[in-house]
Amino acid sequence: MSKPSLARGTRDFGPEQMVKRTFIFDTIRRTFQRFGFQPLETPAIENLSVLMGKYGEEGDQLLFKILNSGDYAAKLTEADWQQDARQFTTKISEKGLRYDLTVPFARYVVMNRGTLSMPFKRYQLQPVWRADRPQKGRYREFYQCDADVVGTSSLLCEAEIVMMLHGILRELGLTDFTVKINNRKILTGIAEVIGAQGQEGTLCVAIDKLDKIGKEKVLAELIERGFSPESCAGLEPLFALASEQAPFAELRSWLATSDVALKGIDELEEVWQLVEGFGLENPQMQFDVTLARGLSYYTGAIFEVKVNNVQIGSISGGGRYDNLTGTFGVPGLSGVGISLGVDRIYDVLEELSLFPDDQAITTRVMLSHFDAAAARYGLKVLHQLRQAGLNAEMYPDAVKLKKQLDYADRKRIPYVVLIGSEEMQSGKLTLKNMQTGEQKSLTSEEIIAELKR
């Protein structure tokens, strides 16, 4: 009998982790709902025809593929055996595991566009799977928490994302964070203005590293990648802007010759005004001209969230895309969305000790008993406590009190009710606070009142 093990890159979440993860999920879900987003769940298994070609060559390889069921090999021919692995795979596998929540969402919108009322606001909290090499902080199965609006290009949606991020992070107890914002159109415009039209991809890869490697090395990289010295000189204003919070006027004068850049600046400025209109207390948002997030996808605003007092990558990212469903033959649906990474948020809250102690999903009180009569007596009390909405349990076996209290301790149950012959006679039970050791003699009704406080 070999010892059982977890598949590489996967995890169990035991009770203690689940309590903490539930705190995160509940906070995110509640805030999404508060902003009018509706829940959606899609299956873990999708047809490979839906998934393939949506995440680039590398993504296709990182898809978990499922063997066809039944006698999948029966129809294979000699010729099939001799094909290369990729073609062979298509003969034995037609399904795969969800790789993100965006492509299944696009599929859902396309398949239900006749009945969906637009704009459609959905959130989705589900695991995704990637056959990445597992390493610290990178798993093969992990949750994504997405909220998207499609069917409108209103910038109110961008402003709402800023509001929602502030709401979620503050409800999680985070105070020192920055919502970084850029606009794809500004990046396009910069490339135009410096005479490197269409090169914004290369430009972004380089300026994305500004924080880490500094201005000189960024310029060196651009030269190496074929940018002219004139283009590099044209970037001067960018380095001056990079540290300012909302330098829209400076941007306008620098990029005055690019229509697309001006459009991007207009959009950004409108988002700032809308957030101001909401009356958000102490906005923690910052324009970041170096923010890119895999350009190919986004067409307008780009978001990323950084926690400032913890060494960790971004905990959230998103942006506007103008063609979510184009790949499924339905062009022209604009949308904007945000995705939150639960694993990183977990690590941040752990490091900052922000998880609340007292969660509603754990047991609040345990009944202990000295003998069978006490256990029998306790049943009615137990039923009463539960009917009052309290999470309660009774130690199931007839063991010494010490062992019962140890169990309560290990399970971090804050209160224990002691039932012995004296208690049964008087009807006054002993309520013990497991943290302070304090004991009180109370009726079951008084115990309920005390614990519900």
Place this chain on the structure above:
Amino acid sequence: MSKPSLARGTRDFGPEQMVKRTFIFDTIRRTFQRFGFQPLETPAIENLSVLMGKYGEEGDQLLFKILNSGDYAAKLTEADWQQDARQFTTKISEKGLRYDLTVPFARYVVMNRGTLSMPFKRYQLQPVWRADRPQKGRYREFYQCDADVVGTSSLLCEAEIVMMLHGILRELGLTDFTVKINNRKILTGIAEVIGAQGQEGTLCVAIDKLDKIGKEKVLAELIERGFSPESCAGLEPLFALASEQAPFAELRSWLATSDVALKGIDELEEVWQLVEGFGLENPQMQFDVTLARGLSYYTGAIFEVKVNNVQIGSISGGGRYDNLTGTFGVPGLSGVGISLGVDRIYDVLEELSLFPDDQAITTRVMLSHFDAAAARYGLKVLHQLRQAGLNAEMYPDAVKLKKQLDYADRKRIPYVVLIGSEEMQSGKLTLKNMQTGEQKSLTSEEIIAELKR
């Protein structure tokens, strides 16, 4: 561009279904927690070495198997190609999808037995996957909701399962249900007493059909399967008992010569007494000597729940097993558990119109606006509503009021706030009840008070 589709046997759950499913999941989860069960989540992907051989030959075939990642075919030899499909599969697939929640739970207990405090009470609400042929009501991806206690043989656990089932079903609004109970030991004893020792499997398959085919046909089937006429005659008392609610005395006299049967009856009777001790109002439990549930697994109590006023199979089942983790080399851990089927519960609640209208996860109020100034004015109101904990949204685009109200209607938003120039001047907004059409002129504080009522 081909039209995208769902993989066979899988489903999307759109907002309306999600609201209803959430009602079911929340009710189950809350009740599990109220009884002191703690949450556990295990990965969707398990090593096939963990899954194979646990569900019988048929189960092995119904496991979804995942292709090894990377260049899985590179190391295959000519000899591998020529092996039969089953052996070939082991060369290209080492992982599979979770088939139920019990085997992963057993794996978790074995892997963490050094740190788990026993008895360990866990609940788990997660999807499972089976490569079954899809048909009405049978899916390839579906949720199970399990609660189990391991590490104790106390019959309090059985009684708690009865309590928990009553709690869940009544909170769901169900009134006419029956928790059927049997004990594996009684079935073993009956086979002993009628001289068909070890034949309880065949016996159960036959008497399981008593309801449908009647006594004569049950006996005919037993004769056909090799039971002697004497054995069949010995079954006479069973048919008399089958319709009684808790005929323990009759059982005792019939099965007096079988120790194991008497043990089973003692256990059952104790469960009945414990439930009585809890003071459960109007217990809906019934002894059912024909209840078997795939005997191989269970060693004590067996449960099943039937909804009486709906034509549907059982919505829940479970029982006690004495060797959960034996298959992973850790024998002797007794446990008892219950599993609820969300899809059938959904169908039952739908048929009986028991889903509540008003769920907390939907939008409570939408802000509409006549022009840009009104929209701008509405931002602060929107922020206020949300900060008061209300789910609120504003229609994002500048369109006619009619279109905004249509959106609210389709999304079943019960209240709309109308903002126009008059409203902005007076500070009194118009709150419209979308169901009655009634309109009130209120300040934003008054609106909050009204909607929170």
